Amino acid sequence: MHISRLNRPFGCLVGLTLLLAGSLGAQSVSIHEADLIRHRDTATSSALIGEGGTPAALYQGAARVAQPQRVVFGYLPYWISESYYDDIDYGLLTHIAAFSVEVNGDGSLGDDHGWPWTALVNRAHHHGVRVILTATLFGDADVKTLIESPTNRQRFFRAIRDKIREGNADGVNVDFEGPGVNGWPRLAPGFLRELTDYLHEEIPGSEVSFASPAVDWSARWDFADIAASCDYLFVMAYAFSGSWSGNSGPTAPLVGGSRNITTTVTDPRDYGDVTRDHPQKLILGVPYYGCRWTTMNDQPGAPATEFGGYPYLGVTLQTSPVHGRRWDASSQTSWYRYFESGRWIQVWFDDAASLGHKYDLALRHDLRGVGMWALGYEGDRLEPWQQLERSIGRTAPTAILDDVQMEAAAEEAIKVEFGFPNPFNASTNIVYHLPDAAILEAELFDAVGQRLRSWRRQHQAGGDFQLHWDGRDEVGANVASGIYLMRMNFSTASEHREAVTRRIALLR
Numbered sequence: 159m160h161i162s163r164l165n166r167p168f169g170c171l172v173g174l175t176l177l178l179a180g181s182l183g184a185q186s187v188s189i190h191e192a193d194l195i196r197h198r199d200t201a202t203s204s205a206l207i208g209e210g211g212t213p214a215a216l217y218q219g220a221a222r223v224a225q226p227q228r229v230v231f232g233y234l235p236y237w238i239s240e241s242y243y244d245d246i247d248y249g250l251l252t253h254i255a256a257f258s259v260e261v262n263g264d265g266s267l268g269d270d271h272g273w274p275w276t277a278l279v280n281r282a283h284h285h286g287v288r289v290i291l292t293a294t295l296f297g298d299a300d301v302k303t304l305i306e307s308p309t310n311r312q313r314f315f316r317a318i319r320d321k322i323r324e325g326n327a328d329g330v331n332v333d334f335e336g337p338g339v340n341g342w343p344r345l346a347p348g349f350l351r352e353l354t355d356y357l358h359e360e361i362p363g364s365e366v367s368f369a370s371p372a373v374d375w376s377a378r379w380d381f382a383d384i385a386a387s388c389d390y391l392f393v394m395a396y397a398f399s400g401s402w403s404g405n406s407g408p409t410a411p412l413v414g415g416s417r418n419i420t421t422t423v424t425d426p427r428d429y430g431d432v433t434r435d436h437p438q439k440l441i442l443g444v445p446y447y448g449c450r451w452t453t454m455n456d457q458p459g460a461p462a463t464e465f466g467g468y469p470y471l472g473v474t475l476q477t478s479p480v481h482g483r484r485w486d487a488s489s490q491t492s493w494y495r496y497f498e499s500g501r502w503i504q505v506w507f508d509d510a511a512s513l514g515h516k517y518d519l520a521l522r523h524d525l526r527g528v529g530m531w532a533l534g535y536e537g538d539r540l541e542p543w544q545q546l547e548r549s550i551g552r553t554a555p556t557a558i559l560d561d562v563q564m565e566a567a568a569e570e571a572i573k574v575e576f577g578f579p580n581p582f583n584a585s586t587n588i589v590y591h592l593p594d595a596a597i598l599e600a601e602l603f604d605a606v607g608q609r610l611r612s613w614r615r616q617h618q619a620g621g622d623f624q625l626h627w628d629g630r631d632e633v634g635a636n637v638a639s640g641i642y643l644m645r646m647n648f649s650t651a652s653e654h655r656e657a658v659t660r661r662i663a664l665l666r
Contacts, residue, residue, distance in 0.1 A: 188335050189394075189531060190394075191294075201272075202237075205277060206256075207276060207277060207278075208278075214280050228551070229441055231255060231528070233529070235534065243277075245538075249601060252287060252527070254278070256327070257532065259318070261293050264303070265307075265317065267321065274325030284649070288365070289327050293314075293334075298340045302340050302341070305349040306342070315357075319356070328364060329367070330365075346384055347380065348387070367392055367441075368391050369443075372393060386436075390441060403451075406458065408449075408489045437524045442527075442529070445530070446470065448505055449506050449507075450504070451464065454502070456502050458486055458493065471542065474509070493507065513549075517550060528549075572658075582665070583665050585626065586627055590625070592617055592620045595620065595651055597614070597648070597650075600647070601647075602645075604643075643662075644659070644662055
């Protein structure tokens with residue numbers, strides 16, 4: 159991980175935490191919609207778009223999958239900061255959901271927020287991470303208008319197909335949301351089944367997923383049918399508390415209350431049947447944000463007098479030690495409180511400990527994987543990434559190649575010569591030639607895909623260089639004899655990228 163994150167300022171995050179403040183009891187919207195509204199006038203980060211052009215397709219030999227076969231699916235909003243883009247740890251992700259292309263009720267597309275995000279797609283694909291295009295539509299009336307009309311459906315199918323192709327994306331995440339009072343959730347399985355069949359035929363290998371609510375509070379959903387109608391579901395396992403709440407409390411309680419994240423996964427009223435019969439259809443989404451209230455007293459679950467917004471995870475991790483982080487055993491989540499201007503303030507959030515419990519729940523029930531809303535909300539904090547690595551493990555290329563694999567050769571190619579002899583018994587040098595300035599990111603994996611060591615070198619000019627491996631892992635311990643996979647990723651200032659992968663053998 160890039161230690162440079164530790165020095166990034168939080169000013170941009172702090173400025174966003176209070177934008178949704180207001181009185182209790184206002185009409186509630188989902189966190190996805192609320193964040194989109196608050197960033198309505200924010201331009202898409204130029205770091206995502208790059209210099210434009212058609213992005214590179216995913217090289218299947220480099221496609222990453224966590225061990226054992228776990229997906230890590232992160233929504234990446236268009237409003238992330240320039241500095242964050244450079245620090246995404248692709249080695250801990252399998253999917254990035256670009257958020258978003260907006261959809262109209264007639265099936266046409268609205269604001270695509272600068273899609274295609276050429277720089278993002280190129281970098282993600284270079285690291286073997288799939289990019290999923292998120293299609294958003296909010297509100298019962300518009301959603302039903304689209305999915306109940308054959309004409310509108312076909313218009314949307316063709317339009318999103320073209321957007322996926324334009325950006326060389328690897329599929330679509332359908333984020334259509336609304337309370338469902340008009341009955342549209344019962345139409346969703348047929349719509350998704352038709353879309354999935356269409357895209358699988360038009361773009362072989364593409365993935366179709368749906369962002370589904372954590373709880374069927376009003377018996378309007380058939381989650382088993384929806385899961386069967388597409389490739390998988392991203393379960394938005396959050397928003398149990400928010401601007402509408404009369405008391406402070408966790409946005410994603412693992413346990414406690416009448417419904418919680420555990421019942422989301424296990425209760426037949428929600429996803430219990432899917433978990434039992436088809437667990438690989440479910441990704442458990444966790445919140446990288448919290449909730450802030452003014453409360454009548456300092457006790458957990460106190461009556462709230464005012465809602466203070468949704469602070470990002472990075473902000474809560476920074477400020478919780480100042481006020482004294484507390485653990486709520488009844489929900490297995492974190493919170494803190496403080497007294498300010500004659501009022502009690504409570505902030506409830508998920509930190510590494512509570513996120514780890516949720517990841518364990520997903521693993522225990524053999525779900526497809528985990529995900530988060532949203533990448534970037536952790537700011538410069540490493541704890542969320544470190545917890546992902548502890549719980550899920552670092553991802554690795556699925557293919558182990560005997561020969562050097564070069565991608566997108568340049569006019570003057572980057573040249574790599576792996577050390578000889580191979581096998582070696584103590585250390586080895588990998589020599590490489592760069593025609594121009596470039597960044598090298600190298601990763602070493604064992605035979606089961608566990609990352610053992612990484613290197614990052616920034617070369618200001620071309621020339622001949624070498625990478626030395628002394629047979630030790632990241633903490634300096636000697637590794638055992640065996641076969642290891644070295645993957646070297648090169649990127650230049652002109653956005654040219656190449657990857658070299660080879661097996662090397664160590665005999666002690």
